[in-house]
Amino acid sequence: MKHWMFNCKKVTYLVSESLDRKLALHQRMGMRIHLVMCKFCSRYKEQLLFLRKTARLYSESSEDSDRSIQMPSEVGKRIKESMVRFLEKHE
Protein backbone atom coordinates (compact mmCIF):
# COMPACT_ATOMS: atom_id res chain seq x y z
CA MET A 1 0.00 0.00 0.00
CA LYS A 2 1.44 3.36 -1.07
CA HIS A 3 2.13 5.92 1.62
CA TRP A 4 -0.16 8.57 0.10
CA MET A 5 -3.17 6.31 0.21
CA PHE A 6 -5.62 6.07 3.08
CA ASN A 7 -5.24 2.96 5.20
CA CYS A 8 -8.13 0.78 6.37
CA LYS A 9 -8.32 2.40 9.79
CA LYS A 10 -8.67 5.85 8.25
CA VAL A 11 -11.18 4.61 5.68
CA THR A 12 -13.46 3.07 8.29
CA TYR A 13 -13.62 6.46 9.97
CA LEU A 14 -14.49 8.16 6.68
CA VAL A 15 -17.07 5.50 5.84
CA SER A 16 -18.87 6.19 9.11
CA GLU A 17 -18.68 9.94 8.61
CA SER A 18 -19.95 9.64 5.03
CA LEU A 19 -23.18 8.10 6.36
CA ASP A 20 -24.04 11.42 7.99
CA ARG A 21 -22.47 14.16 5.92
CA LYS A 22 -20.80 14.93 2.62
CA LEU A 23 -17.04 14.46 2.81
CA ALA A 24 -14.48 16.82 1.33
CA LEU A 25 -13.56 15.98 -2.26
CA HIS A 26 -10.12 14.55 -1.50
CA GLN A 27 -11.57 12.40 1.29
CA ARG A 28 -14.30 11.14 -0.98
CA MET A 29 -11.85 10.28 -3.75
CA GLY A 30 -9.40 8.62 -1.40
CA MET A 31 -12.15 6.58 0.20
CA ARG A 32 -13.60 5.47 -3.14
CA ILE A 33 -10.25 4.36 -4.53
CA HIS A 34 -9.57 2.41 -1.37
CA LEU A 35 -13.02 0.79 -1.37
CA VAL A 36 -12.59 -0.44 -4.93
CA MET A 37 -9.40 -2.21 -3.96
CA CYS A 38 -10.21 -3.40 -0.45
CA LYS A 39 -12.74 -6.16 -0.01
CA PHE A 40 -12.85 -5.82 3.76
CA CYS A 41 -13.46 -2.09 3.88
CA SER A 42 -16.25 -2.34 1.32
CA ARG A 43 -17.70 -5.16 3.38
CA TYR A 44 -17.42 -2.87 6.40
CA LYS A 45 -19.37 -0.17 4.57
CA GLU A 46 -22.10 -2.60 3.53
CA GLN A 47 -22.42 -3.85 7.08
CA LEU A 48 -22.77 -0.34 8.52
CA LEU A 49 -25.53 0.37 5.99
CA PHE A 50 -27.15 -2.92 6.90
CA LEU A 51 -27.00 -2.01 10.59
CA ARG A 52 -28.65 1.34 9.89
CA LYS A 53 -31.40 -0.17 7.74
CA THR A 54 -32.14 -2.93 10.19
CA ALA A 55 -32.20 -0.72 13.29
CA ARG A 56 -34.63 1.73 11.67
CA LEU A 57 -36.86 -0.75 9.98
CA TYR A 58 -37.13 -2.91 13.03
CA SER A 59 -37.89 -0.15 15.50
CA GLU A 60 -40.37 1.54 13.16
CA SER A 61 -42.35 -1.55 12.36
CA SER A 62 -42.35 -3.27 15.69
CA GLU A 63 -44.43 -0.81 17.74
CA ASP A 64 -47.52 -1.79 15.83
CA SER A 65 -46.81 -5.39 15.02
CA ASP A 66 -44.99 -6.78 18.01
CA ARG A 67 -47.79 -7.70 20.39
CA SER A 68 -45.60 -9.90 22.51
CA ILE A 69 -44.36 -6.88 24.48
CA GLN A 70 -47.05 -5.30 26.60
CA MET A 71 -46.97 -2.79 29.36
CA PRO A 72 -47.39 -4.59 32.69
CA SER A 73 -50.99 -4.19 33.86
CA GLU A 74 -49.98 -2.81 37.26
CA VAL A 75 -48.09 -0.05 35.47
CA GLY A 76 -51.19 0.81 33.47
CA LYS A 77 -53.16 0.93 36.71
CA ARG A 78 -50.56 3.17 38.33
CA ILE A 79 -50.63 5.54 35.38
CA LYS A 80 -54.44 5.75 35.44
CA GLU A 81 -54.38 6.57 39.12
CA SER A 82 -51.82 9.29 38.59
CA MET A 83 -54.00 10.72 35.81
CA VAL A 84 -57.03 10.81 38.11
CA ARG A 85 -54.98 12.61 40.77
CA PHE A 86 -53.74 15.05 38.14
CA LEU A 87 -57.27 15.84 36.98
CA GLU A 88 -58.52 16.32 40.55
CA LYS A 89 -55.72 18.78 41.19
CA HIS A 90 -56.25 20.75 38.02
CA GLU A 91 -60.01 20.96 37.82
Place this chain on the structure above:
Amino acid sequence: MNTQQSISKHSNENPEKWVDLYGDYLYRYALYRVYETTVAEDLVQETFLAALGSIKNFQYRSSIKTWLTGILKHKIIDHFRKKTKEQPMDDVKPHIDKLNDLFTKNGQWKIKPANWNADPQKLYGHKEFMKVLHKCLAELPSRQASAFTLREIVGENTKEICKILDVSATNIWVLLHRARMFLRRCLEINWFTNSNDRKST
Protein backbone atom coordinates in the same frame (compact mmCIF):
# COMPACT_ATOMS: atom_id res chain seq x y z
CA MET B 1 -61.77 12.18 9.76
CA ASN B 2 -65.16 11.67 11.37
CA THR B 3 -64.13 8.50 13.08
CA GLN B 4 -60.97 10.13 14.32
CA GLN B 5 -62.91 13.06 15.72
CA SER B 6 -65.38 10.90 17.49
CA ILE B 7 -62.58 8.82 18.97
CA SER B 8 -60.92 12.02 20.11
CA LYS B 9 -64.06 13.38 21.67
CA HIS B 10 -64.74 10.12 23.34
CA SER B 11 -61.21 9.96 24.69
CA ASN B 12 -61.31 13.54 25.85
CA GLU B 13 -64.19 12.73 28.12
CA ASN B 14 -62.35 9.77 29.49
CA PRO B 15 -58.58 10.23 29.27
CA GLU B 16 -57.81 7.17 31.38
CA LYS B 17 -59.06 5.18 28.41
CA TRP B 18 -55.99 6.36 26.54
CA VAL B 19 -53.96 4.03 28.69
CA ASP B 20 -55.93 1.02 27.45
CA LEU B 21 -55.92 2.21 23.86
CA TYR B 22 -52.35 3.43 23.43
CA GLY B 23 -50.42 2.31 26.51
CA ASP B 24 -48.90 -0.82 24.99
CA TYR B 25 -47.98 0.95 21.78
CA LEU B 26 -46.28 3.84 23.58
CA TYR B 27 -44.55 1.44 25.94
CA ARG B 28 -43.07 -0.51 23.02
CA TYR B 29 -42.10 2.72 21.28
CA ALA B 30 -40.21 3.84 24.38
CA LEU B 31 -38.69 0.45 25.12
CA TYR B 32 -37.17 0.13 21.64
CA ARG B 33 -35.40 3.43 22.19
CA VAL B 34 -34.39 3.49 25.85
CA TYR B 35 -34.03 -0.30 26.39
CA GLU B 36 -34.84 -0.24 30.13
CA THR B 37 -38.33 -1.26 31.22
CA THR B 38 -38.47 1.04 34.26
CA VAL B 39 -37.37 4.04 32.17
CA ALA B 40 -39.93 3.19 29.49
CA GLU B 41 -42.69 2.94 32.12
CA ASP B 42 -41.80 6.33 33.57
CA LEU B 43 -41.65 7.96 30.15
CA VAL B 44 -45.08 6.63 29.23
CA GLN B 45 -46.52 7.92 32.51
CA GLU B 46 -44.94 11.35 31.96
CA THR B 47 -46.35 11.37 28.45
CA PHE B 48 -49.92 10.76 29.58
CA LEU B 49 -49.67 13.41 32.30
CA ALA B 50 -48.14 15.94 29.90
CA ALA B 51 -50.94 15.14 27.46
CA LEU B 52 -53.55 15.83 30.15
CA GLY B 53 -51.84 19.11 30.95
CA SER B 54 -51.88 20.30 27.37
CA ILE B 55 -55.13 18.77 26.24
CA LYS B 56 -56.46 22.19 25.30
CA ASN B 57 -53.67 22.48 22.74
CA PHE B 58 -54.68 19.27 21.06
CA GLN B 59 -55.75 20.00 17.52
CA TYR B 60 -57.88 17.61 15.62
CA ARG B 61 -55.44 17.78 12.76
CA SER B 62 -53.69 14.67 14.02
CA SER B 63 -54.89 11.52 15.71
CA ILE B 64 -54.52 11.12 19.46
CA LYS B 65 -51.99 8.39 18.85
CA THR B 66 -49.78 10.63 16.70
CA TRP B 67 -50.11 13.44 19.23
CA LEU B 68 -49.12 11.18 22.15
CA THR B 69 -46.23 9.70 20.16
CA GLY B 70 -44.92 13.22 19.50
CA ILE B 71 -44.98 14.00 23.22
CA LEU B 72 -43.25 10.72 24.01
CA LYS B 73 -40.52 11.42 21.47
CA HIS B 74 -39.73 14.69 23.24
CA LYS B 75 -39.63 12.85 26.55
CA ILE B 76 -37.22 10.29 25.12
CA ILE B 77 -34.86 12.98 23.85
CA ASP B 78 -35.07 14.69 27.26
CA HIS B 79 -34.16 11.39 28.84
CA PHE B 80 -30.94 11.20 26.78
CA ARG B 81 -30.17 14.82 27.61
CA LYS B 82 -30.56 14.24 31.36
CA LYS B 83 -28.63 10.99 31.23
CA THR B 84 -25.70 12.78 29.62
CA LYS B 85 -25.74 15.55 32.21
CA GLU B 86 -25.79 13.10 35.08
CA GLN B 87 -22.72 11.30 33.84
CA PRO B 88 -19.26 12.77 33.48
CA MET B 89 -17.41 12.39 30.19
CA ASP B 90 -17.12 8.70 29.52
CA ASP B 91 -13.89 6.96 29.94
CA VAL B 92 -13.48 5.69 26.40
CA LYS B 93 -10.08 4.14 26.95
CA PRO B 94 -10.94 0.46 27.23
CA HIS B 95 -12.93 0.73 24.04
CA ILE B 96 -10.18 2.56 22.18
CA ASP B 97 -7.87 -0.27 23.10
CA LYS B 98 -10.34 -2.84 21.88
CA LEU B 99 -10.81 -0.98 18.60
CA ASN B 100 -7.09 -0.62 18.09
CA ASP B 101 -6.81 -4.38 18.36
CA LEU B 102 -8.79 -4.62 15.14
CA PHE B 103 -6.01 -2.96 13.14
CA THR B 104 -2.28 -3.43 12.66
CA LYS B 105 0.17 -0.66 13.41
CA ASN B 106 -0.03 0.33 9.74
CA GLY B 107 -3.78 0.71 10.01
CA GLN B 108 -4.69 -2.45 8.12
CA TRP B 109 -7.30 -4.94 9.28
CA LYS B 110 -6.01 -7.43 11.78
CA ILE B 111 -9.42 -8.93 12.54
CA LYS B 112 -11.11 -8.77 9.16
CA PRO B 113 -14.86 -8.24 8.83
CA ALA B 114 -16.49 -11.60 8.14
CA ASN B 115 -19.00 -12.31 5.42
CA TRP B 116 -22.36 -12.09 7.20
CA ASN B 117 -24.48 -13.65 4.49
CA ALA B 118 -27.42 -11.98 6.12
CA ASP B 119 -30.89 -12.07 4.69
CA PRO B 120 -32.42 -8.75 5.76
CA GLN B 121 -36.00 -9.93 5.42
CA LYS B 122 -35.40 -12.84 7.73
CA LEU B 123 -33.53 -10.65 10.17
CA TYR B 124 -36.18 -7.94 10.40
CA GLY B 125 -38.61 -10.43 11.79
CA HIS B 126 -36.15 -11.49 14.39
CA LYS B 127 -36.80 -10.01 17.80
CA GLU B 128 -33.66 -11.72 18.97
CA PHE B 129 -31.58 -9.47 16.74
CA MET B 130 -32.77 -6.37 18.53
CA LYS B 131 -32.06 -8.04 21.86
CA VAL B 132 -28.48 -8.69 20.82
CA LEU B 133 -28.17 -5.13 19.55
CA HIS B 134 -29.40 -3.83 22.91
CA LYS B 135 -26.98 -6.07 24.73
CA CYS B 136 -24.11 -4.74 22.62
CA LEU B 137 -25.25 -1.15 23.14
CA ALA B 138 -25.19 -1.71 26.89
CA GLU B 139 -21.48 -2.52 26.69
CA LEU B 140 -20.69 0.84 25.10
CA PRO B 141 -19.81 3.99 27.05
CA SER B 142 -23.13 5.78 27.50
CA ARG B 143 -22.39 8.78 25.24
CA GLN B 144 -21.51 6.47 22.37
CA ALA B 145 -24.61 4.37 22.94
CA SER B 146 -26.80 7.48 23.13
CA ALA B 147 -25.25 8.93 19.97
CA PHE B 148 -25.92 5.72 18.05
CA THR B 149 -29.47 5.34 19.36
CA LEU B 150 -30.40 8.94 18.65
CA ARG B 151 -28.97 8.73 15.13
CA GLU B 152 -30.02 5.27 13.98
CA ILE B 153 -33.12 4.46 15.98
CA VAL B 154 -34.69 7.79 16.98
CA GLY B 155 -33.55 9.23 13.64
CA GLU B 156 -32.29 12.62 14.85
CA ASN B 157 -29.84 14.61 12.72
CA THR B 158 -26.27 15.01 13.95
CA LYS B 159 -26.64 18.74 14.62
CA GLU B 160 -29.46 18.07 17.08
CA ILE B 161 -27.55 15.19 18.65
CA CYS B 162 -24.62 17.52 19.37
CA LYS B 163 -27.00 19.77 21.31
CA ILE B 164 -28.68 16.91 23.15
CA LEU B 165 -25.41 15.27 24.19
CA ASP B 166 -23.55 18.54 24.60
CA VAL B 167 -20.65 17.55 22.35
CA SER B 168 -18.80 19.39 19.59
CA ALA B 169 -19.33 18.71 15.88
CA THR B 170 -15.98 16.91 15.69
CA ASN B 171 -16.79 14.77 18.70
CA ILE B 172 -20.00 13.46 17.24
CA TRP B 173 -18.19 11.87 14.28
CA VAL B 174 -15.79 10.19 16.66
CA LEU B 175 -18.59 8.96 18.92
CA LEU B 176 -20.61 7.54 16.03
CA HIS B 177 -17.55 5.97 14.42
CA ARG B 178 -16.52 4.21 17.63
CA ALA B 179 -20.04 3.08 18.37
CA ARG B 180 -20.51 1.63 14.88
CA MET B 181 -17.12 -0.03 14.86
CA PHE B 182 -17.80 -1.69 18.19
CA LEU B 183 -21.40 -2.67 17.42
CA ARG B 184 -20.48 -4.19 14.07
CA ARG B 185 -17.90 -6.38 15.77
CA CYS B 186 -20.17 -7.19 18.71
CA LEU B 187 -22.99 -8.28 16.37
CA GLU B 188 -20.56 -10.34 14.36
CA ILE B 189 -19.47 -12.21 17.45
CA ASN B 190 -22.85 -12.54 19.17
CA TRP B 191 -25.25 -12.83 16.30
CA PHE B 192 -23.76 -13.77 12.96
CA THR B 193 -21.32 -16.33 14.22
CA ASN B 194 -23.99 -17.96 16.35
CA SER B 195 -26.65 -17.95 13.66
CA ASN B 196 -24.23 -19.55 11.22
CA ASP B 197 -23.61 -22.23 13.81
CA ARG B 198 -27.31 -22.78 14.13
CA LYS B 199 -27.65 -23.12 10.38
CA SER B 200 -24.87 -25.65 10.04
CA THR B 201 -26.05 -27.91 12.83
